[in-house]
Amino acid sequence: MSAPAAPSSTAAPVPAPAAPPVETMTVMVNGKTVQVPKTLPDWQGKPAPTTMLQAAKIAGVDIPHYCYHDKLPIAGNCRMCLVEFGTPMMGPDRKPVLNEDGTPKISRSVLPYEPGTPRGAIACATPISPGMEIYADSKATQQMRESVLESLLINHPLDCTICDQAGECKLQEYSVQHGKADSQFVETKVHKPKAVDLGPRIVLDDERCILCTRCIRFTRDIAGDDALGIVNRGSYNTISAFEPGKFDNNYTLNTVDLCPVGALTSKDFRFKMRVWFLKETKSLCTSCGTGCNITIGSREGVIHRYEPRENDAVNGPWMCDSGRLNYRWVGRADRLKQVLRTSADGTLQPISWNAAIESAALILTQAPQGSVAFVVSARQTNEELFLLKKLATHTGALTDAVPREGEPDRLLVSEDRNPNSNGVRLIGMAFTEFGFNLTKIAEGIAQGRIKTLVVFGEDVTQVGIGPELLTKLDALIVSDILPNATTAAASLLLPGAAHAEKRGTFVNIKGRLQKFQKAVEAPGEARPEWEFLHELVHSLTGHNGYRTIEGLFNQMATEVPAFAGLQWAQVGDTGVTVQI
C-alpha cells in the first residue's frame, strides 16, 4: 500500500495544470447575447447542464424565484421563475431556418393545443440549448409572474405589519416588483395552523407558508435529518414534523434564513426588532475553529442576531444553531468594565488606562528573564497574539494557550472550540498541542521561579493553576471580558473587548485567514486588547508600531512567516488561505 501523497511545504510550488477549456453555448437573454458554460456546478458542486436561470444570471438578469436555491436540490414547485423563451427553428433538413436578413428564425414557446398562447418554462430547472432566447421581461413573462403571485397570495395573510420577515421577504419584494396592486379574490381565505411549535428554536405560521419546500430539502439533504414533510393535501397542506416540536437538529435555524416568507421564524429573534433597523456588520462566529462567516445585526450597541454570511471556502451559506445563538454573553451586565489595580491595602482600586499601562510596563521591565509566564487564549486575534508574542519574547517568558474541545459533527461544528488555534500556533505562542507548558508554568509558580503571570482571556484556575498558586505570584496581569476566578485574583485587571467590539483576524482549522469588523462599542472602559497591547509594547520595547489595525496587520505580515506578503486590504470579506 502506498502512502497518500502528503502536501509538502518544502517542495517547490508546482504550477497548476491549465484548466481544460470550458465548453460554452451562446444564448440570448432579453436581447443580449451571452456566452455561458454548457455545465455549471449543481447544489453538490457536480457539473450539471446550465439552466435558464443561471444563464440569465450570467447575463445580469435576475429571474424571481422562491423554491430555487443554488445550494439545494431543485424542486421546481413555486413556478415563480416561469419565463417565455424561444428556440431556433429547424428545417426538415435539420438546418436552422433563417430570416431574410440571415439571422436564425426563432420559434417562441407556445401551448401545443393553443398556438396563440405563450408557454412558459421554469427557468430554475430548464437547461439551455444553443441559440435559445430567454425573454425574462416580455409581456407574457410578466403576466405569468403576476398570475403565480396572485395564486400564492390567495391564502396568504396580509399581516406584514406584524410579520418578522417584513423587510427581507421575497413575497413582499416580488409583490411590489411583479405583482398586482389589487386582489381579485373575494372568497374566504383558507385558515391553517398559526404559531406552530415546530422545534425548540422554530415557530411555524402555516398560513404564511408558500410550500416551496426549501426547509424540507435543507434538513433532509444538507443537515441529514429527514424530519420535515408536507402533510394533509390540497388547500390544507402544511409543513410538519412527525412529532410536534421535535425539529431540533443543530441546524434548524438555517430554515428560517431559507424561508422566503415569514412562515418559519426564530424564537430567539421574533418580535424583537424590525430588520430594517439593524446595522449589518461582517464578522465571524467564534464558537469553534470552523470560523463560519456571519453578519451581526445590531442596533444602538445591542446585538440582536447572527446570520450566516455565504463563504464557499468555509461554511457555504449555513451555520449551526449553537454558534448562531451564542451572542448574548457580549451584552452581559457583568462584563468587566473597569481598569483595576491592587492598592497597598490589598483591595482593587480603579486606575486610568495610562497608569495601568505604565504599571504593567514597570512589572514586565523589572521582572528578571525567565520569571514571567504568559497564558493566552486562542480566542484572541492574530494581531493581539502577535503583540503578546513580542512581550513574551522581550521577557523570555514561558507561553501557552488553553485547549478547548468538544464533539464535532459532520457538517460545520469542529472539535476545536477555539476560533484561532492556528493563529496561536503560527504566531508561536503555543505548540501544536495546547496545554503542554501549562503544567510547567504551574510547577514554576509552585517552586517560586515564576513570579509574574500574564493571562489573556482564560481562567487559569480551570487548567491546573489554582487560586492557591496564584497567591504565590508577585504580579498577576489579567485581561478578560467576563469575570472569573482568575480575574478575581488579578493584581492588574485590563478589561478587553469581545470580537464584535473590535477588528482583527483569525485563522480557522483549515488555515483560512479571515477578518472581522466592529459591530458595537465595548462597555465602560473596556478596550480592544490590541490597542492597549500596542501601547504596552511601545512602553516596554521602545518599538513604535502602527496605530491602526490595518498597519498592525501589515506589520505582522512582514514578521510572521505564514502571513508573508499579505495586506489587510487584500484579505477581503471571505479571507485567504495560509499555509498551516
Add this chain to the structure above:
Amino acid sequence: MSFSVPASLEAELDELTTHYPVQRSASLMFLHALQEHFGYISKDAVEWTARKLGLQPINVYELVTFYPMFRQEPLGKTHIKVCRTLSCSLAGSAELRERFCTRLGLDPHAHASQTTPDGQFTVEFVECLASCGTAPVVLVNEDLHHKVGTAEADAILKQGQKA
C-alpha cells in the same frame, strides 16, 4: 399497551416488500394491511412501517395524511358513510347527515369524520358511492342502504345501538 404486529402479518409484509424494486414503494401496502389489522393507523404503526422500510416516520406520515382512506383514530363500531355527491346531495344527504349527527350528539357543522365518545358510531361524508339512481345512499359498515329517509336513518341508528 405496546404496539406489536403479529408474526404472520409481519412475514406477509416482509414477503410483499420483495415485490418492489425500491422498499419505499411498499409503504401504501403496509398501511393498508396495518389499517386492516388494527382498524386505524396509529403513530406507532407509522414508526413501525418507517423502521421496516428504512424510512423516516415523516415520510410515512405524509402518506397517511394525504389519503382520506387512512384513519388516524379508531372508528366507531357502526361506521356511517353518507354520500354527498350530486345525486345524493340533491336528494337531501346534507339533511340526512345532520340528522345522524344531531341524534348522536355530534357537531352537525363539523367537516371531518366524527366518532361518538362511547365509540359506537362514526359519521362522515364521503364522495360518490356509485348508486346515484337510489339516492340518497348510506354505507353502513359494509352494507349499502338505498333511498335512506328519516325512518331508515333511525333504523340504522337503532341497529347500531345494539351492536
